[in-house]
Amino acid sequence: MNDTAEPLPPDELAHRLTEVFDLVGPLYRLTQHSVERGAAAEGLSVTVRAVLDLLHRRGPLTVPSMGRALAVSRQFVQRTVNEAAERGLVESVPNPAHRRSSLIRLTGAGRRAITAVLAREHRALRGTGGDLTDADVTACVRVLGELLRLMERADGG
Structure with missing residues (x-):
């Protein structure tokens, strides 16, 4: 795992973003x-x-x-x-x-x-726990926003 602030190479990024999608589906359904x-x-x-x-x-x-x-x-x-x-x-x-x-x-x-x-x-x-910081939430919103834009482009949006 690459814990630096450097952008991930495309293949590694794709694998890490799969982890996000693996969480988003169940999160969406439970929500x-x-x-x-x-x-x-x-x-x-x-x-x-x-x-x-x-x-x-x-x-x-x-x-x-x-x-x-x-x-x-x-x-x-x-x-x-x-x-x-x-x-x-x-x-x-x-x-x-x-x-x-x-x-x-x-x-x-x-x-x-x-x-x-x-x-x-x-x-x-x-009631959300985990000691989340503003930076954590900002990063999450940024990642999900990028994924949304990718899916919109893939959908012709």
């Missing part, structure tokens, strides 16, 4: 199950939770832009937005940049729902 249980406590599906979180972080968005951000189809996002709208969590508003593609934004109820979910998740994440 999804945890989110499902927590979101269900708030009365939200995982998909509605994802849309509300995206709108909370980025502000009003079109359905196609949400699809790109979440790496899912526009149709899937539209069904999820419809579900959230039926529950009064989001609403359509005119889009000054594009007359045919409305912006979707959180309602007050949607903002309260996602704020409650995020607060519960924040409390759970505070």
